[in-house]
Amino acid sequence: MAYLSYGTHTIRYELSGPETGPAYVLVNGLTQYAELWEAYRDALVAKNFRVVTFDLLGQGESDKPSLFISQDDHVAVLRLLIDQLGDGPVFLAGISFGGIVALRYAIESGHRLAGLVAMSTFAELPPQLFLLGNVMRTGLILGGTSYLQDMLLPMNLSDAWLAPLLDKLESVKRQGWLVNDVYALQNLMESFLDFKPLTPRLHEIKIPTMILNGEFDFLTPRPLHDTLRSHIADSALVIVPRGYHAFTLEKSALTADLLVRFATDVMAKRWKGGGSVWIAPDEAGGEIEPFPEGYDHLRALPIRLAST
Amino acid sequence: MNSFLGPLDSQGRVPASQQTRVAAFLISAHSALARQLAIAVPLRLHAGWQTELHAQLYRETEIVSLLLRATSWVPDPAIPFLAISWETAWLPKPAMTGDGTEGLMIDMAALGHALHAAIRPAALLPLEAAADDPFVVALRRIEFESSRLMQAQIIFLKDPGLLPVRQDVNASVERRHAQVRELWTAMLEGIGVGCDQSGA
Numbered sequence: 001m002a003y004l005s006y007g008t009h010t011i012r013y014e015l016s017g018p019e020t021g022p023a024y025v026l027v028n029g030l031t032q033y034a035e036l037w038e039a040y041r042d043a044l045v046a047k048n049f050r051v052v053t054f055d056l057l058g059q060g061e062s063d064k065p066s067l068f069i070s071q072d073d074h075v076a077v078l079r080l081l082i083d084q085l086g087d088g089p090v091f092l093a094g095i096s097f098g099g100i101v102a103l104r105y106a107i108e109s110g111h112r113l114a115g116l117v118a119m120s121t122f123a124e125l126p127p128q129l130f131l132l133g134n135v136m137r138t139g140l141i142l143g144g145t146s147y148l149q150d151m152l153l154p155m156n157l158s159d160a161w162l163a164p165l166l167d168k169l170e171s172v173k174r175q176g177w178l179v180n181d182v183y184a185l186q187n188l189m190e191s192f193l194d195f196k197p198l199t200p201r202l203h204e205i206k207i208p209t210m211i212l213n214g215e216f217d218f219l220t221p222r223p224l225h226d227t228l229r230s231h232i233a234d235s236a237l238v239i240v241p242r243g244y245h246a247f248t249l250e251k252s253a254l255t256a257d258l259l260v261r262f263a264t265d266v267m268a269k270r271w272k273g274g275g276s277v278w279i280a281p282d283e284a285g286g287e288i289e290p291f292p293e294g295y296d297h298l299r300a301l302p303i304r305l306a307s308t
Numbered sequence: 309m310n311s312f313l314g315p316l317d318s319q320g321r322v323p324a325s326q327q328t329r330v331a332a333f334l335i336s337a338h339s340a341l342a343r344q345l346a347i348a349v350p351l352r353l354h355a356g357w358q359t360e361l362h363a364q365l366y367r368e369t370e371i372v373s374l375l376l377r378a379t380s381w382v383p384d385p386a387i388p389f390l391a392i393s394w395e396t397a398w399l400p401k402p403a404m405t406g407d408g409t410e411g412l413m414i415d416m417a418a419l420g421h422a423l424h425a426a427i428r429p430a431a432l433l434p435l436e437a438a439a440d441d442p443f444v445v446a447l448r449r450i451e452f453e454s455s456r457l458m459q460a461q462i463i464f465l466k467d468p469g470l471l472p473v474r475q476d477v478n479a480s481v482e483r484r485h486a487q488v489r490e491l492w493t494a495m496l497e498g499i500g501v502g503c504d505q506s507g508a
Binding site: 066067068140141142143144170171174177178182183186190 | 424
């Protein structure tokens with residue numbers, strides 16, 4: 001475990017894998033901590049990637065500013081981390097809150113990246129997400145971290161994942177509850193109070209971009225990911241079957257495999273984004289299928305696209 | 309050094325010596341806040357936000373009363389000496405703004421924020437702690453209430469009206485956080501508990 005200085009603050013990070021390999025930097029979601037990427041670290045290191053995981057400012061064992069955290073701070077920390085990685089190819093992947101940080105970094109410093117993976121994330125706050133965010137903030141204030149976790153678990157994970165854990169949910173939640181403080185989570189949430197939509201600047205992202213969206217993600221549903229797809233020229237939207245918002249937790253082997261395949265394709269110059277839409281396999285190593293031609297990927301029903 | 313209180317007895321209770329030291333610290337801190345609030349709350353409320361101060365005054369008093377009754381007290385000769393350093397730390401230290409009253413209010417809010425945000429007594433409890441033990445329930449209740457209680461401080465400290473002195477506000481809150489963490493950590497180390505509760 002290593003520590004990085006950002007102003008008067010300290011950021012905890014971990015660097016794994018061969019020094020000369022291409023790098024993957026993984027950015028946490030709101031209530032995450034670096035250890036939750038362990039399966040990814042192992043899978044990526046096995047494929048000779050260097051892997052950087054870290055706790056965002058305000059999370060886990062990184063410093064937690066008492067009152068104010070700006071989203072600019074997260075981008076600045078990311079810049080410091082990536083600057084340490086030398087000149088080799090760097091792939092950046094972020095989920096949810098971390099996806100926004102990754103998008104912002106790619107807009108401002110895309111030249112430093114070989115590729116971007118945006119997972120369960122968004123560039124705008126439409127009414128449903130805005131109101132859900134408010135509810136989560138109120139839940140955190142009134143019920144603490146544990147209540148927020150109780151809200152997020154059924155919203156973001158499938159019955160199949162939850163069923164065997166129902167009688168031990170407290171132990172599942174405990175580490176996240178221990179390392180996350182209410183005031184710090186509240187500060188992270190309140191960094192959205194002056195959130196400006198990123199959509200007008202998405203076209204500035206010129207690098208290959210893979211957008212991953214769970215089939216059943218209703219916290220950040222498909223239209224939010226489609227905004228990314230339609231504004232980032234060299235992007236492809238890959239739908240993760242039966243995936244919810246936290247599919248990275250539930251389907252780590254599959255997602256890590258998708259990350260490896262994306263980076264490998266980009267480095268071999270095989271990547272073809274072009275705003276295409278795909279369906280990921282159920283299991284790691286399976287075929288990535290194109291979304292059926294002529295059907296609307298924004299609908300849950302098999303609706304044919306209107307002819308133009 | 310352990311990350312949690314204990315070892316627990318056969319009924320899942322925290323050792324009385326640890327209960328005594330933790331409770332003494334929390335009583336010192338929350339009664340100091342209660343005293344400051346008792347002075348700050350006017351006899352007649354003039355603004356809506358002062359209802360929050362009024363509520364806080366009685367919540368702090370409740371925490372002190374709860375700990376007095378829920379703790380298994382044992383003699384602890386170190387407490388008088390420790391209490392002097394604790395009580396000295398809680399004394400007002402006005403924030404460095406131009407206005408003395410505003411500086412005092414900021415410091416009081418900063419201390420309240422630090423005590424409610426930086427101290428997480430429930431996170432000291434091991435999984436095996438008895439769920440119906442009064443001391444265990446008291447620690448959980450104090451931590452649970454803290455997230456609501458600090459909202460009054462957050463609203464005040466983040467108020468746009470304090471924007472011109474935001475750096476002073478931030479410095480005051482960070483200073484109080486550092487002070488509270490240092491005292492809390494030292495107190496815990498004195499009873500064999502390390503401050504890293506992450507388990508990492």
